[in-house]
Amino acid sequence: MMNSHDMAHMMSILQAAYPYASVTDEQMELWHNAFASSDTNIVLDAARRWIENEEHWPTIAGIRSKMRESRAHQARELAYTARPDPIEQSITPKEGRAIASASYVTDCEERGVEPNWGYFDYAIGGVGAAK
Numbered sequence: 001m002m003n004s005h006d007m008a009h010m011m012s013i014l015q016a017a018y019p020y021a022s023v024t025d026e027q028m029e030l031w032h033n034a035f036a037s038s039d040t041n042i043v044l045d046a047a048r049r050w051i052e053n054e055e056h057w058p059t060i061a062g063i064r065s066k067m068r069e070s071r072a073h074q075a076r077e078l079a080y081t082a083r084p085d086p087i088e089q090s091i092t093p094k095e096g097r098a099i100a101s102a103s104y105v106t107d108c109e110e111r112g113v114e115p116n117w118g119y120f121d122y123a124i125g126g127v128g129a130a131k
Contacts, residue, residue, distance in 0.1 A: 006040045007032040010047050014058065017051040034060045042067055100124050 011023050011031070035043050046066035050058045058066075091099070101120065108115045 002032070002035045002038050002040045002043055004028075004032055006044070007035065010044055013044075014047060014051070018057045021057045031060060035063075038067070042070060045070055097124065 007028065011028060015021060015023060043063065046063045046069075047058070049066045049070065050062060054062070101124075104120055105115055
């Protein structure tokens with residue numbers, strides 16, 4: 001959450017980048033109200049990105065636009081970031097067979113039937129119950 005100290009910091013950064021601009025108390029209050037529920041780091045990043053790309057003082061809508069661009073960029077990064085291979089982190093066949101056989105026994109008990117290990121072997125593969 002962006003507090004008044006954070007807003008004053010952002011405005012001082014903007015004023016350093018755009019020395020011709022001046023900020024009134026009313027503007028400070030308006031901007032603070034606009035970004036009070038926003039994450040401080042995201043707003044400051046948007047202001048810095050504005051400074052890097054724009055020649056004129058930003059509007060609230062302009063900063064919000066940079067915030068949306070930043071979120072979209074983060075979402076794209078996340079979507080295309082390599083993730084661990086699930087197969088490399090998978091359980092061993094023996095562990096998988098033990099889990100499956102325990103689940104099969106539980107299911108048979110709930111249904112009131114004896115486990116049919118021939119069927120289990122056909123469905124899962126292998127021989128007999130996992131120990």
